[in-house]
Amino acid sequence: MNLRERKKLIGSIVILAVFFMFLIVGYFISKPNKNLESKDMFVDNNIVNNEKVDKNITVYINGQVKSPGVYALKDGSRVKDLIEKSGGFTENADNLKINLAKKLKDEEYVYVDDKNSSSKSRSSISPNSKDEIVVNINSASKEELKTIPGIGDVTAQKIIDYREKNGDFSSIEDIKKIDRIGEKTFQKIKDKIDIR
Secondary structure (H helix, E strand, O other): OOHHHHHHHHHHHHHHHHHHHHHHHHHHHHHHHHHHHHHHHHHHHHHHHHOOOOOEEEEEEEEOEOOOEEEEEEOOOEHHHHHHHOOOEOOOEOHHHOOOOOEOOOOOEEEEOEOOOOOOOOOOEEEOOOOOEEEEOOOOOHHHHOOOOOOOHHHHHHHHHHHHHHOOOOOHHHHHHOOOOOHHHHHHHHHHEEOO
16 A cells, blocks of 8 residues: 555545544534423423412403402402402492402302392391391301300301302201201291291
């Protein structure tokens, strides 16, 4: 092999070595970037999944507000926010019965009574035709609920918890959904409770 051929061979080997070096270096440089990219994507997905995305709830308000209707509010909104969004109370609104601080749930219904047409007294306790005390289980306080025969501290709290979770009772029979109130107890108290 003469000198020229040897130089050609060495030159080819050097070129090949440099080429392979570039390939290897390029591979290692690009590999961490891919990992970093996929890591960033993973982190970004986590941020989207874990971040408190502004979730909306839909609630319906009716009665004595200026603009009754269905409204979309941010999750965690209160009755006060819904009243403001619906234009505020009318002059006839019985706003003393509304808990403005109550946190709203999706699909909740809020009704604002008319103070002029409301036949019942503002108290949750009123006498019935036989002059016995009748307690409104939808608006009574814990102390008022405890005036119902057989309803103690724990059961009164369960009634309040049920109202906060599920809204008002739609009939007096619904009180049987409360733990500790069965058919027997209901028969004893049915003349002493009301929902209006």
